[in-house]
Amino acid sequence: MRALIVDADSDARLQVSKLLDECGFDSVGAADGVDALRSMSDFAIDLIVAEISLPRLDVVQLIHIIRNGAFGPTPPPMIICSARLHEASWAIHPALQGLTLLAKPVTPRAFATALDAALPVECLD
Numbered sequence: 001m002r003a004l005i006v007d008a009d010s011d012a013r014l015q016v017s018k019l020l021d022e023c024g025f026d027s028v029g030a031a032d033g034v035d036a037l038r039s040m041s042d043f044a045i046d047l048i049v050a051e052i053s054l055p056r057l058d059v060v061q062l063i064h065i066i067r068n069g070a071f072g073p074t075p076p077p078m079i080i081c082s083a084r085l086h087e088a089s090w091a092i093h094p095a096l097q098g099l100t101l102l103a104k105p106v107t108p109r110a111f112a113t114a115l116d117a118a119l120p121v122e123c124l125d
Helices: 010-021 033-042 059-067 108-118
Strands: 002-006 026-030 047-051 078-082 100-103
Touching: 002 010, 002 033, 010 026, 010 047, 010 108, 026 033, 033 059, 047 059, 059 078, 078 108, 100 108
Parallel strands: 002 026, 002 047, 047 078, 078 100
Antiparallel strands: none
16 A cells, blocks of 8 residues: 655654554655645555645645545545644535544554544554
């Protein structure tokens, strides 16, 4: 399985990549939404883990493009990360409904819970 990690912070991408490695994922990194779209064109993606704040193309725009069928009729599950989840209006923003949300900093236990909610896999026991 392949995961796309979208975050401007290379250290954050590396941290998530290590967690996904433990679950048997191959990881592809992207620093922004535009690079994420390129990666989705180049690779079959089974899971997307993205920071809420992205340069060039924010995560809401990225979600709209993905959900509107740009990469097939069934978009991959998404985990959306943010250091300020309490400031977001998740319930009223339709683009974010149905996605798994994860607060930063990401801990292995929190990531395992978010991953299980998005795409149940055996890992991080």
